[in-house]
Amino acid sequence: MKYAVLGAGRMGSALIRGMIASGFTTGNSITISDKHPDSLKQVASQLGTKAVESNALAVAEADVVFLCVKPNQSLEVVAEVASELKGKLLISIVAGIHASSLLTAAGGGFRVLRTMPNTAVRLRKGIIAIASNPSATDSDLELALRIFSSVGTALEVTESDLDAVTAVSGSGPAFALLMLESLAQGGIEGGLDPEVARKCAAGALAAAAALVTETEETPLALRQEITSPGGTTAAGLEVLADREFPSIVRDAVAAARKRSIELSAKP
Template identity: 40%
Template sequence: MTSPKLQFIGGGKMAEALLGGMIATGWAAADEIHVVEPSAERQAILSDAHPSLSIGDAPVAGVDAVLAVKPQIAPEVFPGLAAASVPRLLSIAAGITTAAIEAALPEGTVVVRSMPNTPALVGKGMAAIAPGAHAGDDDLVWATSILSAVGRVVTVAESGLDAVTGVSGSGPAYVFHLAEALTAAGIAQGLSPEVADTLTRQTLLGAATLLSDSGEDPAQLRINVTSPNGTTQAGLEVMYERGFAEVIDAVVAAATARSAELGS
C-alpha cells in the first residue's frame, strides 16, 4: 500500500465527518487516508461512502494521525501508536490532556488537542485546538487545515479547553433543549406539533444565520427585533425576571467544571 497522507484511529461519526470534509475540500483523496476501525459495521459504512478508503486494524508506521476514539478506549490504542512512531497526532478524544498522550508516545511526538462539536457532522462545526509541549505553529496550521474542513477553528491554551467544552462542545445540546422547550411552548399555545416544530427549527436556523452573517453584536440584533412595549419585549421581560442569563452562566460553569474533573 502507498503510504497514506493521514490516518484516523477510530472510524466513528466524527471521524467520518472529518474525512468526508477533507475529501470534499481536496485536502486528500480517499485513497490517501487510512482508517483503523475494528467494527465491521463501521468499516462497511465507511467503505460504502468512500470505496477507495484504506481500512485496517493497525496504524501505519510514520504517518500523521487523528485520534478519534472514545476517551476510555484511548489507552488501548496508545501502544499501537507508539509502535508505529506516529510523528504527529491530532486528538479529538475528550478529556485526555496532551501531557497524558505525550507520556504514552515516543519522546518528541507532536500532539495537538482539540474540542470539536457535533455540528461538524453537517459541516458547521466549531472546534478549538491547543498545542502540546512539542507542537509549533506549523503543527497548529496542520490541525486547523483538518478541522476547518467541517467548520471553524480557533486556537486556545490547553487550560482554556474546559471552558470551550462548556460553551461550544456542549453548546449544541443547550440549543437543542431550547428547541424542545420552544416547540412545547408553541404547542401549549394551540399550535399543532408539526407547525410548532417547523417554526422552531426555521427560527433557530434563521437567527443563527443572521448572527453569523451580519457581523452584528447579538445584543444589537436583540434590540433590532424588540419594539418598545411590543410582543418581543413582553417575552424578554419574563426571561430577565426568571434569570435566563444567570441560568446560562450556571450551565456553562457546570459543564466547564465537569470537563476539568474528567481531565484530572
Template identity: 40%
Template structure:
C-alpha cells in the same frame, strides 16, 4: 503504503472530517485509513472509498494520526498503539478533556511526540463547524498548518492556549446541544399554543436558522439584536421578562460552567487510569 491520515476511532466526528476533506479535494480516499472496533462504522468509511481495519496499529501507517476515541478509552488506546507508533508521526486528538501531555506520556519512551489537541463541534457535519487547536510541547508551526488543513474544509479554525480548551469544550464543543435544547422547548410551546407538530417545527427551525444568520452576518452584539426585537410593552418583552424572572440566563452560565468542570474531570480520570494501569473500556 504510507497514508496521509490515519483515523483511530471512526465515529461521527471523524466521518464529518473525512467527508469534508474528500469534498474539498484536500485528500483522496486512498490517502486515508480508518480503524474502528465496530464493523458497522468501518462499513460507513469503506463506502467512502477508504481502507478500513479493526487494528488500530494499521492506522499508524499514516503521516498524521487522528485520535477520535472517547476520553474514557484513551488510556487503553494509547497503550495499544504506543509500541507501534513511529516518532515522526503527528498526533491530533479530538478527545474532550485529554491534554497533550497525557497523550505524550501515554505514547511513552521519552519521545518528543508532536501532539495537537483539537475541539471540534457537530455542525462540522453540515460544514458549519468551529474548531479550536492547541499545540503540545513539541508541535511545530508546520504541524499546526497540517492540523488546520484537516478541519478547515468544514469549520472555522482558531488556535488557543491549551489551558482554555476545557472552556472551549463547554462553550462550543457542547454548545450545539444548548441550542437544540432551546429549540425543543420552543417547539413544545408552539404545540401547547395550538400549532401542529409540523407547523411548530418549521417555524422554530426557520427562526433559529434566521437568527443564527443574523448573529454571524452582522457586527451587532447578541444583546443589541435582542433589543431591536424587544419593543417596550410588547410580546417579546413579556417573554424575556419571564426568562429573566426564572433565572434562565444564570442557568445557562452555570450549565456551561458544569460542562467545563466535567471536561476537567475527564482529564483527571484519564490521568488516574494511566497512573493505576486501569482501563474502563469495553
C-alpha cells in the same frame, strides 16, 4: 499528505466525510482502523477510504494521525502504535485527555495537537477548537487549522481553554436544542401544528445564529433591533429576565466546564 484515522465511529467518520466532501483530501489518502472489522469495512466502502486491520498498520502509512477513539481507550491505543508514531503528528479529538498524557503513554518522539470538535462537523458546520503545546510546531497548527476549516470554523485556543470550549460549543448545541424544544412546545400550546412549531423554532435559532455570525453586530444590539418597547418580543424577554434565564444558562455552562475538568483529572 497521508492521513490515518484510528476509530471510525461517529466523530471519526464525520471528520473523514467532511474532509472529503470539502475537497480538502480524497479517500485514497486516508487509511482507517477500528476494533470492529464489519463496521470498518462498511465505513471504508461508504467513504472510499482504505481500511486496515490494525492501528499500527494505519499509522505506518500516514503522515498525520487522527485519534478518534473514546477517552478510556485513547492511552492504550497510542501506546500500541508508539513505534509507528515516531516523528509524526497526532491530532487528538479525544475529550479530557491531556497532550502530555498522550505523549507519556507512547513514550514521546512525536507531536500532538489537541482539538475539541462538535457534532456539527458531520454537516461541515462544526466549531473546532485547536490547542497547541510545546511538542507541536507552528506548521502543525497551521495544517490543523486548514484541515478543520474543511469541516467548520476552526479556532486556536489554549489547552486550558478546552474545558470551557467543551461546555460552550461541545455541550452548547444540547442546551440550544432544549431552547428549541421549549420554543416549539410554546408554539404547540399556542395552537400550532407540531411540525409548523418545530420549523418555526428551528428557523428562529438558525436566524439568531446567522445574524451573529454574518453581521458585525453584537447579540445585544441585534436583540434590541427586534424588541420594540411594549411589543411582543419585549413581553417575552421580560418573562425570561424575571426567571433569570441568562444566569441559568451561565450556570449550565459552568456545570459542564466543571464536569469536563473532573473527567480530565481521572486517572
